Amino acid sequence: MVYAYVAYNENKEIVKGRLEAKNEEHATNLLSFAGYQLIHLKAVASFPTLDKLLLRLSPVKPTEIILFYRQVALLVESGLNIVTSIELLEEQATHRVFKRVLGEIIDDIRGGSQLSVALGKHPEIFPPIHCQSLKVGEQTGGLETILRQMADHMEKQVVAKKGIKSAMMYPIIASIVAVIVLGIMLTVVLPTFAGLYTSLGAQMPFMMQIMLDLGDLLRRYALYIVALIVIAVIAFIAYTKTARGRYNWDNLSLKFPLVGRVNHLNELATMSRSVAVLFKSGLPLTEILPLVIRSCNNKVIQGALMNIRDDMLGGEGLSRPMAKYPIFLPMLVQMVRVGEETGNLDSTLQSVAQSYEAEADDRMKTLIGMIQPVMTIIIGVVVAIMAVSLVSAMYSMYQGV
Numbered sequence: 177m178v179y180a181y182v183a184y185n186e187n188k189e190i191v192k193g194r195l196e197a198k199n200e201e202h203a204t205n206l207l208s209f210a211g212y213q214l215i216h217l218k219a220v221a222s223f224p225t226l227d228k229l230l231l232r233l234s235p236v237k238p239t240e241i242i243l244f245y246r247q248v249a250l251l252v253e254s255g256l257n258i259v260t261s262i263e264l265l266e267e268q269a270t271h272r273v274f275k276r277v278l279g280e281i282i283d284d285i286r287g288g289s290q291l292s293v294a295l296g297k298h299p300e301i302f303p304p305i306h307c308q309s310l311k312v313g314e315q316t317g318g319l320e321t322i323l324r325q326m327a328d329h330m331e332k333q334v335v336a337k338k339g340i341k342s343a344m345m346y347p348i349i350a351s352i353v354a355v356i357v358l359g360i361m362l363t364v365v366l367p368t369f370a371g372l373y374t375s376l377g378a379q380m381p382f383m384m385q386i387m388l389d390l391g392d393l394l395r396r397y398a399l400y401i402v403a404l405i406v407i408a409v410i411a412f413i414a415y416t417k418t419a420r421g422r423y424n425w426d427n428l429s430l431k432f433p434l435v436g437r438v439n440h441l442n443e444l445a446t447m448s449r450s451v452a453v454l455f456k457s458g459l460p461l462t463e464i465l466p467l468v469i470r471s472c473n474n475k476v477i478q479g480a481l482m483n484i485r486d487d488m489l490g491g492e493g494l495s496r497p498m499a500k501y502p503i504f505l506p507m508l509v510q511m512v513r514v515g516e517e518t519g520n521l522d523s524t525l526q527s528v529a530q531s532y533e534a535e536a537d538d539r540m541k542t543l544i545g546m547i548q549p550v551m552t553i554i555i556g557v558v559v560a561i562m563a564v565s566l567v568s569a570m571y572s573m574y575q576g577v
Contacts, residue, residue: 179203179219183212190215195297236274236301238334242327249323259285277301290314305450305471312457325453332449332533336442339540340435346544350551354558361562362391363398369566384565423475430476430503434543438536443474444508445532447481452525461494461521477503494521507531 178194181203185191191212195203200217207214244265251261262282269275277298284294292310295302306326313322366387394401415421430440447468454464465485472478480501487497495513498504511528515521 179217181207181212181214181218182216183207183214185212236271238330240271240274241301242330242334245323245327245330249320249327252323253320258291274301291319303471305454305467308459308463308467309454309457312454312459316458318457322453322457325456329449329453332529333446336445336533336536339537340438340442342544344435347547347551350555354555358558358562359394362387363395366391366562366565383561383568387562387565419475423479426473426475426477430474434539434546438539438543439474440503440505441532441536441539443472443477444505445529445536447472447477448508448525448532449529452522452529455525456522461488480504 179200180192180194182190182192195207200219203217204214207217247265248258248261251264252258256264259282262278262285266275266278266282269278280297281291281294284297285291290311292307292314295310296304296307309322309326310319313319366384416425430436430443432439450468450471451461451464454467455461459467465481465488469478469481469485472481480503484494484497484501487500488494493516495509495516498512499509508528511524512521515524518524
């Protein structure tokens with residue numbers, strides 16, 4: 177959604193412009209992070225530009241953003257200014273939209289904007305939580321450190337997502353291949369043998385008859401079955417796009433056998449590391465939680481954090497309201513309590529994140545090790561059923577002869 181705004185800048189001058197945001201609250205927060213005092217905000221209808229369409233079709237990969245953060249930190253640390261550093265990276269960029277965005281960032285910085293403000297104008301690439309961290313780094317003089325911390329944080333997220341995808345890829349591919357092979361056997365191979373058996377006057381065995389009936393059912397209603405599957409998939413996607421559907425799906429994803437625990441640990445590790453990075457940069461918890469809430473992908477954890485934020489504003493601290501929600505595991509709650517008491521919340525949360533990431537990695541490796549033999553057994557059972565059906569039919573034919 178595109179919003180037109182009128183606001184005061186830091187010099188108390190009235191400025192007008194447009195920005196893209198998910199909703200009015202998101203737009204207001206983006207303007208606040210940029211140092212603007214909002215006067216008027218209105219949604220405007222707009223058609224997607226070519227760059228926006230390209231960004232949706234070919235989004236900027238997290239690895240490119242990670243590399244950008246690390247390279248900027250290295251160049252600034254070596255003595256180059258921000259503009260020169262980003263100009264060098266713009267020349268090397270291969271992604272068309274990212275190259276264009278870097279050019280706009282350079283123009284904004286030359287116009288007097290800080291790096292955090294310039295990046296904040298592109299929330300589809302640079303999340304608000306990163307921009308706020310950079311703003312603190314600019315104020316404290318630790319920009320390079322913040323850039324590296326954000327790169328490390330994103331790298332951990334990418335590794336966790338790749339682990340889950342790699343674990344699920346093999347069973348998905350194996351299942352698709354097994355279904356295709358089974359369909360061919362039921363609709364093409366077995367009917368050919370059935371015709372041979374019938375011509376020889378052999379009595380069809382029970383198992384073979386079931387397979388033939390199933391194949392006949394598939395041939396007659398194949399289009400209806402495919403249509404039903406497509407409709408079910410579309411309905412599921414549409415349901416998960418709704419607020420209630422997304423909440424239920426996120427809740428279910430934390431309870432899946434085997435994979436659910438890995439998802440849960442990765443979500444808590446990401447949240448813990450985000451809070452640790454922002455707390456270490458100097459932000460208070462009252463400003464950290466809204467940023468973490470907006471960056472959280474799981475609606476169940478996001479809803480719990482919103483309630484915790486309200487309790488924390490009421491003076492209960494962080495660990496006490498967090499203990500009310502079972503979704504936050506006991507070790508996390510205990511370490512937050514220790515961090516609050518000692519003033520080392522960033523260190524304790526970093527330890528929690530590392531512990532959860534290590535456990536998630538171990539569970540993922542175990543899961544990957546289990547998937548291959550389980551899928552082999554399933555495919556073996558299917559092949560065995562087909563073989564028994566054919567052999568029993570051949571035996572019946574021999575008896576008839």
